[in-house]
Amino acid sequence: MAKLKLPVRTPRIDMTPMVDLFFLLLTFFMLTTTFRPQEAVQVDTPYSISEKISPERNVITLLVSKDDKVFFNIDNGKDSAKHIRKEVLENVGKQYKITFTPEQLDRFEKMASFGMPIVNMAAWISATDQKSRDEMQKGIPMDSTNNELAMWILFARKANPNAEATIKGDNLADFKTVKKVLDILQAAKINRFNLITNLQKVEVKLEN
């Protein structure tokens, strides 16, 4: 008998629904993602029961790292045409008789938190690689003789009066440093603070 020859069939699966789904998810994730610029330091925030979501715009962020360095950040606000960051840098520079080139100001506008004396600022902005940039982050000086942090806060408030002060401290940061930051903020007439924390639910029962 002659062998029955089966036709070779390639097992084709219709992948259209899967691909449809992929694209749907891809669009969703692309639209919901907001990219956060990298912070100057890694900060582990403490836990609290607070459920208030931190505002995204109009914030002055003060980072306190675990080795007690203080970093400063301010966002551009709701209206990016105002160039708040530029204005702040220009004004603080003027105080210390440092002028920045327009290119440096433009670059600074897109950058994130920073922490170094104002004299090193220009070098930090112009630095090309991340490593040398990280090495320059030595914390903002805030001694009574050279209180640059107070200057930054003052001009940040001037440039954006709606800005809220937010403190992002590390678990292991010294209370002393945080207290100093709080004192500087209070000296600038800011009495309401947001402390960034992670959410942790707590159940409390009253014993009778």
Place this chain on the structure above:
Amino acid sequence: MAEIIANEGGGKKKGKRRAKKHSTHIDMTPMVDLACLLLTFFMLTTAFSKPKVMEIVLPEKKDNGPVNQIPAFRVINIILDENDRIFYYNRIADPTKPPIPTLVETDYSKDGIRKILLNRNKILFKEIESLNKSVTKGKVAISRDSLTRSIRELKKEDKVGPIVLIKATDKAKYKNMVDIIDEMAITNIARYAIVDLNPFEKKLLNRKKGISNKAAKP
């Protein structure tokens, strides 16, 4: 004029010549690969939980203004020290006005400082809890905003609950401060403030620690 006459072969073939039928299938594999890659990337980089914030309002600093007198019987002092140690004492420590209070050591656990604060703040805590419960059970239908407002009102009217003075030594950590402010929120304390440690309290603290250190190494 410029027509091309295709029919040169004598016209033997009948019918139209058909273009070869191309299948309209495009190989979509690279596109799907890319889509998958991007999807994975976005899925992994998306952070859904937005950072939360805890709000604190500190009293305005007045240099020469009158200091608010607070009733001493309501005061409870919490002292935060290094290595996550925590002490508390009632009333106000004043060397000129005996009796001098004794410091008691406790901890950050739920049976430590929370129990003490909760016991002192029973009345207000119960009120707020019953209000919260009636809202969650649907007995009272009010919006979240007005709930927080009425809680704030309750806190404002509080006349018997403790006034907590939070004091931290220089060696305390930021975590300690956040933990203790969080305890204030958990136990619904109406009034609290972060104040500096005065020299007399430092002395008391050192004395207390001296005793407990001696007890630790017999």
